[in-house]
Each structure stands twice: as structure tokens, then as C-alpha cells.
Amino acid sequence: MNFLKRSACIAVLIAMGLPTTVQANDVVTLPTIKIMAESELREEVGFIPFQEDEKVREALQHHIYKVHSDMQNAGVDEGITTVNYQPQMTALDFSQLSPLLEQHILAVARGLQSSDPTSGLFKMLEPLNIDRNNIMGIRDGTIKINMDDILKLQKQIEDGLRGQQNQFFMP
Numbered sequence: 001m002n003f004l005k006r007s008a009c010i011a012v013l014i015a016m017g018l019p020t021t022v023q024a025n026d027v028v029t030l031p032t033i034k035i036m037a038e039s040e041l042r043e044e045v046g047f048i049p050f051q052e053d054e055k056v057r058e059a060l061q062h063h064i065y066k067v068h069s070d071m072q073n074a075g076v077d078e079g080i081t082t083v084n085y086q087p088q089m090t091a092l093d094f095s096q097l098s099p100l101l102e103q104h105i106l107a108v109a110r111g112l113q114s115s116d117p118t119s120g121l122f123k124m125l126e127p128l129n130i131d132r133n134n135i136m137g138i139r140d141g142t143i144k145i146n147m148d149d150i151l152k153l154q155k156q157i158e159d160g161l162r163g164q165q166n167q168f169f170m171p
Helices: 002-022 038-045 054-072 099-113 118-128 135-139 147-162
Strands: none
Touching (some): 118 147
């Protein structure tokens, strides 16, 4: 008898628990991409009109006005009497150069600072036998320079930097 009572009790408990475990959940629909016309999309999404916040707009206008007025009304100090556009240059030290090389450098600098700066350039190119008369060949794209003159010029510049006298640079 005990066996029958226990089996009936187990059968009742199983019958009560079975519907809860067998019960299915709701069907889940996954998101999909649908092709819609513009009118269908407007119906789906809806239209939200732009609502301007007056306080935010006024704050932005005030900020822009302040920035522009600060730029336009920049104050000028009345105590400034002189304005230096070019800094003071230190004096050049030619103590390591020979006097002839120093004179040549100064002649080139004077030519570059003159009203016709090409005179300084031609003074610089003078050791290579390039002057205003034979410059037309260079403008045409051909140039004839004697390599011996270049080597001689290089040697004389090196000698001038060492302080030796040379005869190539004549002012």
C-alpha cells in the first residue's frame, strides 16, 4: 500500500511539474532589413520637427559676438615709441679669413645689397669666368665651365680660410 501511495504522489507531482517544463517561450523575431519606399519609411520612423532652444542660440551668438569684438577692438599700447623690424646683427668676424678673401666676400655682399643684386651674383661667379656677356649660353641651357678653374677656386678658398694669401680674388 505504501508503494501505491508513493507512486500516486509521484505521478501527481510529475503531472503538475510537466506543464511548466514543457511550456514553450514566445517566438523571437530577429531583426531584418526591409526595403521600403520613402513614404513607408516616413510612416515607420515618424517626423520630429526641429525645436530650437532660444537660450542656447542666444548664448552662442553672445560668444561669437564677444570673440569677434575682442579681435576687432584689440588695444594698442601707447607707450611704444619704436618698433624694430630687423634684429641687430652681430659684427662679422673675418679674423680667420685672408684679407683678399675678406675683400671678395664684402664685394659680393655689397653687390647683393645694391639696387641691382645681379651684380653681386656676377661678382661671385667671376672666378668661374661667368659674366653678363657669356650668360646667354647658360640661359639657353648650355654651360661651359673649365674644371681646372673650379678646382683652382676650391683650392684658393681653402687657402683663404687657412689665412694664406691668394691672387685669384681681387676686389
